Amino acid sequence: MRPRMTPADTIARLRAAFPAQGFFAEKEWVLSPEAFALDAGTVALIRELGPALRAFQRACNALYFDERHAWVAKLIDQGKPERVVRLGRSERWRNDLPRVLRPDLVLTEDGVCISELDSLPGGIGLTAWLNETYASLGQNVIGGASGMVDGFAQAFPDEDFIISRESGDYAPEMQWLADKLGRRVLRPWEVQPYELSGMSLYRFFELFDLANVENADAMLRMAENGELSFTPPLKAFLEEKLWLALFWSPALEGYWNQELGTKHHELLQKCIPFGWVVDPAPLPPFAVFPKLDIQSWHEMKTFGGKKRELVLKISGFSERGWGSRGVFIGHDLSQEQWGGAIEEALASFPTNPFVLQEFHRAKVVPHPAWVEDAQSTRVMQSRVRLCPYYFGAAEVDEPVLGGVLATVCPADKKILHGMRDAMMLPCIAR
Numbered sequence: 315m316r317p318r319m320t321p322a323d324t325i326a327r328l329r330a331a332f333p334a335q336g337f338f339a340e341k342e343w344v345l346s347p348e349a350f351a352l353d354a355g356t357v358a359l360i361r362e363l364g365p366a367l368r369a370f371q372r373a374c375n376a377l378y379f380d381e382r383h384a385w386v387a388k389l390i391d392q393g394k395p396e397r398v399v400r401l402g403r404s405e406r407w408r409n410d411l412p413r414v415l416r417p418d419l420v421l422t423e424d425g426v427c428i429s430e431l432d433s434l435p436g437g438i439g440l441t442a443w444l445n446e447t448y449a450s451l452g453q454n455v456i457g458g459a460s461g462m463v464d465g466f467a468q469a470f471p472d473e474d475f476i477i478s479r480e481s482g483d484y485a486p487e488m489q490w491l492a493d494k495l496g497r498r499v500l501r502p503w504e505v506q507p508y509e510l511s512g513m514s515l516y517r518f519f520e521l522f523d524l525a526n527v528e529n530a531d532a533m534l535r536m537a538e539n540g541e542l543s544f545t546p547p548l549k550a551f552l553e554e555k556l557w558l559a560l561f562w563s564p565a566l567e568g569y570w571n572q573e574l575g576t577k578h579h580e581l582l583q584k585c586i587p588f589g590w591v592v593d594p595a596p597l598p599p600f601a602v603f604p605k606l607d608i609q610s611w612h613e614m615k616t617f618g619g620k621k622r623e624l625v626l627k628i629s630g631f632s633e634r635g636w637g638s639r640g641v642f643i644g645h646d647l648s649q650e651q652w653g654g655a656i657e658e659a660l661a662s663f664p665t666n667p668f669v670l671q672e673f674h675r676a677k678v679v680p681h682p683a684w685v686e687d688a689q690s691t692r693v694m695q696s697r698v699r700l701c702p703y704y705f706g707a708a709e710v711d712e713p714v715l716g717g718v719l720a721t722v723c724p725a726d727k728k729i730l731h732g733m734r735d736a737m738m739l740p741c742i743a744r
Contacts, residue, residue, distance in 0.1 A: 319347075319451070319452075321347040321682070321684065321690065321691050322689060322690075324347035324348075324451055325345055325347055325684050327450075327451060328345060328347075328447060328451075329345075331443075331447045331450070333443060333486070333490050342734040343732065343733070343734060343735075343736050343737060343738050344683045344684065344694070344734075344735065344736060344737045345683075345684040345737070346681060346682055346683055346684055346691070346722070346737045346739055347682065347684065347691065348453070348681070348682055348739075349444075349448045349453045349455055349720075349739050349740045349741060349742045350681060350698065350720035350722060350737075350739045350740070350741050350742070351741070351742050351743070351744040352456070352700075352718070352741050352742070352743060352744060353744050354743065354744065355425075356421070356425070356426065357456065357743045359425055359426060359585075360419070360426070360700070360702050360715065360718060361715055362581060363417065363419075363426075363428075363581065363585065363702070364415070364702070364704040364712065364713045364714075364715055365578065365711055365712045365713070366574070366577075366578040366581045366582055367415050367417060367431060367582075367704065368411075368415065368704070368706065368710070368711060368712070368713050369573070369574050369575070369578045369711070370431075370557075370561075370574060370578070370582060371411055371412070371415065371431070371433070371552065372411060372573075372708070373569075373570065373573035373574055374552060374557050375409070375411060375549075375552060376573065377560075377566075377569065377573075378390060378402075378551050378552075379403075379408070380569075383565075383566070383569065386560065386566075387551070389556065389591065389667070390551045390554055390556060391551065392663070392664060392665065392667060393631060393664060393665030393666055393667075394550060394631055397524075397534075398521055398522075398524070398550050398631075399550075401521075401534065401537075401538070401548040401549075401550075402548065402549045402550055402551050402552075404538060404548070406537075406538070406540060407543075407547040407548065407549070409708060410545070410547035410549075410708055411433075411546075411547070411552070411708035412433030412434070412545070412546035412547070412552065413469040413470060413545055413546070413705060413706060413707055413708070414433065414435065414438065414466070414469060414546075414703060414704065414705050415431065415432075415433060415703075415704045415713060416431075416432045416433075416435035416437070416701050416702065416703050416704070417430065417431050417432070417701070417702065418430040418431075418432065418699055418700075418701055419585075419699065419700040419701070419702070420674055420676045420697075420698075420699060420700075420730065421676055421677060421679070421697075421698040421699070421700055422674050422675065422676060422677055423677045425584065425585065426585055426700065427585060427586075427587055427674035428558065428582075428585045428586050428587070429587070429625075429671075429699075430555060430558075431557070431558065432553075433546050433552060433553060434517070434518070434520065434546055434553065435701070435703070436481075436483075436484045436487070437487070437701060437703075437719055438462065438466060438487070438488070438491060438703060439484075439486075439487025439488050439489075439490045439491040440487045440719070440738065441462050441701070441703060441716075441717045441718075441719040441740065442462035442463050442466075442490075442491055442494070442716075442717070443487070443490060444717075444719065444738065444739065444740040445457055445458070445459055445460075445461060445462055445716075445717045445740045446459050446460065446463075448739075448740050448742075453740075453742055454742050454743070455717065455740040455741065455742050456715070456717055456718050456740070456741050456742060456743060457715060457716045457717035457718070461714075461715070461716040461717050462703060462716040462717045463491065463494050463495065463716075464714075464716070465703065465704075465705035465714045465715075465716030465717075466491065466495070466705055466716065467495055468705060468706075468714065469705035469706055469707060469713075469714075470516055470545065472514050473497065473514045473515055473516040473545060474492070474497050474498040474499070474500055474513065474514075474515055474516070475488050475491075475492055475497060475498070475499045475500065475515070475516045475518060476499075476500045476501070476502060476515045476516070476517060476518065476519070477499060477500070477501060477518040477519065478501075478502060478518065478519035478520075478523065478526070478527045479501075479503075479526065479527075480519065480520065480523045480526055480527075481518050481519055481520070484518065485499065488518060500515070502519075502527050502528040502529050502530070502533070503528040503529070505529070506529075507529050507532035507533050507536060507542075510533065510536065510542050511536065511541050511542060512541065512542070513542055513543075514542075514543045514544075514545065515542070515543070515544055515545070516545055517544040517545065517546060517548075520553075521548065521550040521553070521631070522550070522630075522631045522632060534548070550630075550631055553630050553631070554629045554630040554631065555627055555628075555629045555630050555669050556591060556629045556630070556667060556669055558586055558587075558589055558669065558671070559589035559590055559591045559669040559670070559671070560591070561582065561586050561589070562586070562588050562589055562590070562604075563591075564604065587671045587672045587673075587674055588604075588605060588671065588672045589669050589670060589671040589672070590603060590604075590606070590669065590670045590671075591667060591669060591670075592611060592626070592656075592659045592660065592663065592667065592668040592669065592670050593663060593667070594611065594660040594663050596609075596610070597609050597610070605672075611656055611659075611660060612656070614652075614656055615649070615652065615653040615656055616649075617644065617652075618649075619645075620645075622644035622645045622652065623644060623645050623672065623673040623675075624643075624644040624645075624670055624671065624672060624673055625641065625642070625643050625644065625670070625671045625672075625673050626641070626642040626644070626655050626656070626659050626668055626669075626670055627640060627641050627642075627668060627669050627670075627671065628640030628641075628659075628662065628666050628667075628668055629666065629667045629668060629669055631666065632666045641729060642655035643673060643728050643729065644673070645673070646728050676697035676698060676699075676730060677697070678695050678696065678697060678725045679695075679696055679697075679698060680693045680694070680695055680696070681693070681694055681696050681722050681737065681739075682694070683737060694722070694724065694737075695724070695725040696722045696723060696724060696725055696737075697723050697724075697725050697727060697730055698720055698721065698722050698723070698730070699720070699721040699723070699730035699731070700718055700719070700720055700721075700741065701718065701719040701720075701721070702715055702717070702718045702719075703715070703716045703717055703718070703719070704716070717740060717741070718740065718741035719738065719739070719740065719741070720737075720738075720739045720740070720741050721736055721737075721738060722736055722737040722738075722739060723735070723736040724736070
């Protein structure tokens with residue numbers, strides 16, 4: 315019988331497997347000998363979310379083009395350059411959807427809470443490597459050793475990668491993935507646009523950053539002319555947090571129920587936190603904002619205690635729209651700071667709308683963390699963000715779950731993201 319590995323043996327095996335590309339260059343996090351375990355109910359919920367989120371994104375795409383609700387596109391397009399709006403409306407990719415979906419899920423006492431839905435996510439290569447490595451240690455990771463790589467290959471059968479400077483932090487993990495798939499990683503400043511003619515490219519650059527992407531104008535013209543194709547499609551409107559607030563709009567309740575169906579609609583109602591679009595337009599004197607029971611956003615400045623368990627977020631078309639930047643947690647700020655955040659959100663509406671969401675507290679769970687100095691593990695009380703990766707083409711109703719990345723943060727952290735004090739782990743079913 316094969317002897318059970320000690321935690322020290324497992325950590326040594328992990329370090330020996332670190333890829334040569336340097337996933338961990340200038341990034342630090344805490345190691346653990348154990349993948350993060352999820353109970354059967356949470357695993358089942360995550361599996362159900364894949365089809366529901368695909369249906370939701372398909373409904374968002376249709377709603378944007380629906381002239382019966384023209385105010386939605388007007389809101390979503392606020393502040394975007396005319397070129398970006400025109401790209402999003404191109405008939406060439408009108409029905410195209412991102413082929414990888416990654417929600418950010420906060421693990422709570424009641425299940426999970428969706429804080430974001432990312433269609434251009436980092437972490438694909440990292441999660442693939444974590445799954446492969448922990449599986450080699452005998453741990454039964456969700457998706458299996460090759461689930462991430464196989465899922466990506468199925469969704470993107472021919473694509474090479476093109477990665478901007480701004481997204482360069484993710485280049486090592488994408489290079490690792492490209493090597494696994496026999497693909498190329500291209501840099502916009504190293505290729506002439508004509509060399510890309512006839513190609514299909516996995517786009518790893520943000521549309522708000524086009525001014526800093528070399529050869530962007532030429533590549534976009536080629537895409538509009540059908541000489542080159544990008545995935546995810548060039549639809550900045552699908553990359554907005556506004557959709558999570560619009561999900562709760564009373565004016566759209568009938569639309570969501572019809573487009574999603576009762577099963578998906580009810581599941582997303584359990585998982586998407588109640589939210590509002592922070593629009594400074596005054597309400598009629600007889601109206602109030604649902605659940606807040608106020609007539610003006612300025613009234614929120616006086617909220618205290620539990621009433622201020624709210625999160626303000628910039629919606630998306632901004633360099634502050636990712637990586638937990640542009641996020642303000644009400645009960646974590648002073649009264650003065652909270653008031654300043656509200657003023658910023660109101661002033662930003664014409665160019666970069668904000669959303670307001672109810673704050674859902676992550677539950678505290680224990681997990682073993684490796685302590686280098688002691689050469690042993692300690693139990694870290696943690697709060698966890700889960701990032702499942704679903705892969706599938708636009709017409710696929712049930713995208714494949716390739717794996718789940720857990721960001722296991724110290725329990726005193728309010729915003730859950732990758733940091734040197736956190737653990738980055740694949741998930742297993744308990």
